[in-house]
Amino acid sequence: MKGFSVERRLMPVDTSLSLALITLLSVVAALVIGGVLMMPFGANPFLAYWQLFEAGFATWRGFGFTLVKAAPLIMVGLATICAWRTGFAYLGFEGCLLIGAAAATWTAMQALPGAVLEGVPFFMFLPMVIAVSMLSGAIWSGIVGYFKSRFGGNEVITSLMMNYVAIFLVQYLVSGPLRAKGDLPVSPRLPENTWLPYLFDGSRAHLGIVMALVATLLVWVLLLKSRVGYELIVTGLNPKAARYGGINVGTRQLLASFLAGGLAAMAGTVDILGVHHRLVDGLAEGTGFVGIVVALLGKLNPIGCVIAAILYAGLTVGADAMQRQAGLPASVIFIVQSLIILFVLASDILRYYRISRVGPAKTTPVEVSG
Amino acid sequence: MAAQNEEGDPAYSLRQIVKRFPGVVANDHVNFDVRKGEIHALLGENGAGKSTLMQILYGQYGRDSGDILVDGQVCALDSTRDAIRLGIGMIHQEFMLVRRFSVVENVIMGIGDDKRWTVDLKKAADRLRELSLQHGLHVEPDDIVEQLPIGVQQRVEILKLLYRNARLLILDEPTAVLTPQETAGLFVVLRHLASMGHSIVIVTHKLHEIMEISDRVTIMRDGRVVGAVKTALSCKDELARLMVGRDVSLRAEKAPRQPGKPLLQLEGLSALDARGARALNAVALTVHEGEILGVAGVDGNGQSELAGAIMNLASITGGRVLFDGEDVTRLSPAAHHELGLAYVPADRRHVGSLGELPIHRNAILGRHRQFASACGLMEEPKIGQFADALIERFGIRPKRPDYLAGRLSGGNLQKLILGREVMRDPRAIVIEQPTRGLDVGAIEVVWRELIAQRDAGKAILLISAELEEIFNLADRIAVIYEGRIMGIVKTSEATIEQIGLMMAGEAHPANSGAPQ
Numbered sequence: 001m002k003g004f005s006v007e008r009r010l011m012p013v014d015t016s017l018s019l020a021l022i023t024l025l026s027v028v029a030a031l032v033i034g035g036v037l038m039m040p041f042g043a044n045p046f047l048a049y050w051q052l053f054e055a056g057f058a059t060w061r062g063f064g065f066t067l068v069k070a071a072p073l074i075m076v077g078l079a080t081i082c083a084w085r086t087g088f089a090y091l092g093f094e095g096c097l098l099i100g101a102a103a104a105t106w107t108a109m110q111a112l113p114g115a116v117l118e119g120v121p122f123f124m125f126l127p128m129v130i131a132v133s134m135l136s137g138a139i140w141s142g143i144v145g146y147f148k149s150r151f152g153g154n155e156v157i158t159s160l161m162m163n164y165v166a167i168f169l170v171q172y173l174v175s176g177p178l179r180a181k182g183d184l185p186v187s188p189r190l191p192e193n194t195w196l197p198y199l200f201d202g203s204r205a206h207l208g209i210v211m212a213l214v215a216t217l218l219v220w221v222l223l224l225k226s227r228v229g230y231e232l233i234v235t236g237l238n239p240k241a242a243r244y245g246g247i248n249v250g251t252r253q254l255l256a257s258f259l260a261g262g263l264a265a266m267a268g269t270v271d272i273l274g275v276h277h278r279l280v281d282g283l284a285e286g287t288g289f290v291g292i293v294v295a296l297l298g299k300l301n302p303i304g305c306v307i308a309a310i311l312y313a314g315l316t317v318g319a320d321a322m323q324r325q326a327g328l329p330a331s332v333i334f335i336v337q338s339l340i341i342l343f344v345l346a347s348d349i350l351r352y353y354r355i356s357r358v359g360p361a362k363t364t365p366v367e368v369s370g
Numbered sequence: 371m372a373a374q375n376e377e378g379d380p381a382y383s384l385r386q387i388v389k390r391f392p393g394v395v396a397n398d399h400v401n402f403d404v405r406k407g408e409i410h411a412l413l414g415e416n417g418a419g420k421s422t423l424m425q426i427l428y429g430q431y432g433r434d435s436g437d438i439l440v441d442g443q444v445c446a447l448d449s450t451r452d453a454i455r456l457g458i459g460m461i462h463q464e465f466m467l468v469r470r471f472s473v474v475e476n477v478i479m480g481i482g483d484d485k486r487w488t489v490d491l492k493k494a495a496d497r498l499r500e501l502s503l504q505h506g507l508h509v510e511p512d513d514i515v516e517q518l519p520i521g522v523q524q525r526v527e528i529l530k531l532l533y534r535n536a537r538l539l540i541l542d543e544p545t546a547v548l549t550p551q552e553t554a555g556l557f558v559v560l561r562h563l564a565s566m567g568h569s570i571v572i573v574t575h576k577l578h579e580i581m582e583i584s585d586r587v588t589i590m591r592d593g594r595v596v597g598a599v600k601t602a603l604s605c606k607d608e609l610a611r612l613m614v615g616r617d618v619s620l621r622a623e624k625a626p627r628q629p630g631k632p633l634l635q636l637e638g639l640s641a642l643d644a645r646g647a648r649a650l651n652a653v654a655l656t657v658h659e660g661e662i663l664g665v666a667g668v669d670g671n672g673q674s675e676l677a678g679a680i681m682n683l684a685s686i687t688g689g690r691v692l693f694d695g696e697d698v699t700r701l702s703p704a705a706h707h708e709l710g711l712a713y714v715p716a717d718r719r720h721v722g723s724l725g726e727l728p729i730h731r732n733a734i735l736g737r738h739r740q741f742a743s744a745c746g747l748m749e750e751p752k753i754g755q756f757a758d759a760l761i762e763r764f765g766i767r768p769k770r771p772d773y774l775a776g777r778l779s780g781g782n783l784q785k786l787i788l789g790r791e792v793m794r795d796p797r798a799i800v801i802e803q804p805t806r807g808l809d810v811g812a813i814e815v816v817w818r819e820l821i822a823q824r825d826a827g828k829a830i831l832l833i834s835a836e837l838e839e840i841f842n843l844a845d846r847i848a849v850i851y852e853g854r855i856m857g858i859v860k861t862s863e864a865t866i867e868q869i870g871l872m873m874a875g876e877a878h879p880a881n882s883g884a885p886q
Contacts, residue, residue, distance in 0.1 A: 005432050221747075225747050225748055225750075226742070226746050226747050226748060227738060227739065227741075227742035227746050227747070227748060228746060230731070230734075230738050230748060231738070233727075234724060234727075234735065237724045237726050237727065238720060238721075238724055240717075240720060240721045241720065241721050241722070241723065241724050241735065243683055243703060244681075244683065244703065244713070244715060244721050244722065244735075244736065245703075245735040245736040245738070246702065246703045246704030246705075246706075246707050246736050247704075248702070
């Protein structure tokens with residue numbers, strides 16, 4: 001009886017079944033801990049979880065909210081995938097999202113009565129706003145990307161700092177240049193012909209989720225099926241091998257930074273044109289960071305990212321409903337959300353290590369093999 | 371304790387050791403004995419289970435079943451701490467030294483004297499001097515490790531074990547980084563230690579060294595012991611056959627061939643290493659068509675930078691690279707590829723391939739542009755066909771293009787990389803440490819392919835630390851030492867001793883300083 005030890009596996013486990021089991025185990029563990037936290041409130045954890053599920057996924061209305069929340073998460077998740085799989089450790093998605101939101105607001109304001117785009121039909125407005133917002137986001141992240149590829153250095157710090165610049169820039173815009181007449185520091189309400197149309201009656205789900213899915217498809221093709229994607233992935237896996245293979249690592253990382261910024265800016269755009277319909281301070285609400293988590297939960301795969309985003313958004317929507325209905329604080333669900341992330345990310349270690357008994361627990365039977 | 375041990379009785383024994391990893395039985399009921407005062411070689415190909423076995427003996431791995439006996443007694447050995455207490459010490463291939471620390475600091479590191487808060491470096495240094503005198507292992511306790519040559523660092527590792535009163539010394543591939551002269555020095559020390567009653571295990575796949583140094587050999591294959599013989603009663607060919615499981619030829623057949631015109635010319639090429647230190651110093655070499663020029667040298671004397679500088683992957687500080695008379699010094703690596711200059715790097719896992727990607731994605735590294743359609747999408751069918759052809763022609767196992775390159779054995783991975791470069795039909799190949807860590811079967815394939823390429827008129831620059839390889843393959847041998855070429859000799863006129871001296875920094879008497 002010598003106890004247990006942790007030892008490295010010869011080969012990491014990576015069958016889809018074991019991956020699914022490991023993920024499921026993480027989620028269940030988080031739910032169990034969440035259930036324990038509900039006990040002091042006298043709530044029935046099973047009932048509470050059911051209410052949460054119902055509110056987030058099982059009602060038409062609730063699922064609509066889930067999709068509304070999922071769309072920007074998917075966009076930021078895709079941005080993370082493009083950047084990180086190229087080895088560009090960018091963390092400035094929150095800033096790109098805000099820049100995209102501001103750019104979309106500015107473009108949509110050109111459709112206000114008396115401005116140049118007044119009365120422009122939506123199908124013409126949409127490509128314009130996408131172009132302006134993606135370009136702004138790409139330039140914003142491209143600044144960091146340029147410095148990284150030109151001079152090296154640590155993009156983690158610079159990209160994080162750029163987030164604050166973007167936050168204060170939006171504050172400046174809503175209190176000055178883009179401010180509407182009135183007491184509140186917000187932009188004017190955008191004209192309805194610039195709003196993303198709702199998809200169904202009785203649901204707030206808007207065109208943003210469709211745009212997110214199209215973006216997913218495009219990113220998937222780009223990353224996994226194209227020559228440029230091959231170069232991006234090789235660069236991210238190992239810059240030395242990339243250089244050896246004749247790939248220009250600097251320009252590939254710069255390209256990744258453009259893609260990341262453009263996609264994250266789209267998250268801001270769908271939030272402005274689909275939900276807020278005006279630029280307000282504090283609209284990002286950490287989406288630029290939660291999107292990173294979503295991408296990681298999806299193992300930096302575009303499809304996985306969509307699934308993770310919808311589940312995460314559903315949990316958030318459900319948590320609000322649960323708080324209202326069961327009187328449980330939503331913070332319990334935020335704890336569960338955080339634990340799920342923590343466990344799923346930590347569970348990766350089970351792929352590489354296994355737990356085994358140490359030492360000769362029993363005397364070895366002397367046998368003749370042959 | 372040793373007195374009870376009759377001559378010939380095993381001092382350390384492994385009995386029926388079983389160690390399973392998912393999908394693999396690394397050790398399948400292995401028995402292994404080391405006697406007092408003997409030098410015992412543990413021979414086997416990569417993946418035969420010899421390292422696993424030694425790591426079990428050193429307490430780094432747990433075992434599924436089986437016993438470890440010391441002087442006939444079953445012992446609890448479940449950690450490295452236990453192993454050290456039982457007098458077992460191990461020197462890994464990669465030295466476990468803190469480079470910035472002094473010799474004595476390294477030696478006493480990890481020896482806990484629980485009752486005291488301070489260490490008495492002076493006392494330790496005195497004991498270390500005494501030990502080094504006693505065993506002929508000359509080191510200066512206050513020297514900083516990173517300033518010492520590799521051979522001396524190895525002495526520090528040995529002293530570390532002796533300081534801990536190790537009676538069994540396990541050395542994993544101890545000669546991989548040594549010059550022939552340093553190897554000879556190591557063997558003197560090992561023989562002395564054995565004569566003092568220490569037991570020594572050498573883990574290796576170099577047959578000629580086994581013949582030279584060991585008293586007995588245990589041979590492992592596929593996790594089992596397939597033989598344990600007295601070295602004096604065996605021969606190289608028998609050992610090779612036991613190790614591989616079939617007959618192998620250890621010599622490469624090579625017909626004499628008149629080299630063609632100069633193809634790859636280096637003129638005063640100088641370059642820096644990754645840390646910005648000067649690693650390559652005015653190297654001048656010429657490789658002709660249909661010739662293998664071997665560059666011999668102990669690892670870390672500028673070989674990687676030499677290859678890197680030719681491909682413009684290292685930071686070049688001076689000189690020129692001419693390819694077919696054209697200056698290609700500053701052309702991008704991609705442009706080098708297109709001109710017909712292929713490069714097989716030493717670091718197969720981290721430069722030559724991407725372990726996380728499947729074979730078919732690795733098969734196109736460096737030539738992926740040829741596999742993309744006009745609209746920029748990868749042409750999967752074409753890639754698949756190419757990968758299949760590559761697998762077929764070079765006998766890569768498993769025959770699955772979607773198999774992850776990181777899971778291939780070293781030999782199969784090298785076949786993939788060399789095959790990829792050969793199938794571009796280049797005019798010149800720069801190849802670095804082509805058979806490092808490969809088993810005999812894979813070495814045969816690589817050697818045969820290189821000779822075939824030479825016979826097809828390709829110019830080959832072979833950079834290798836294995837003298838056996840250099841002598842077998844090269845038409846001419848250049849020796850590199852501290853970034854300089856110490857001299858170039860025809861293989862037919864070269865002797866191992868002469869090359870060994872040049873590898874240790876002595877210039878070639880005839881053509882020193884002015885190569886070519």
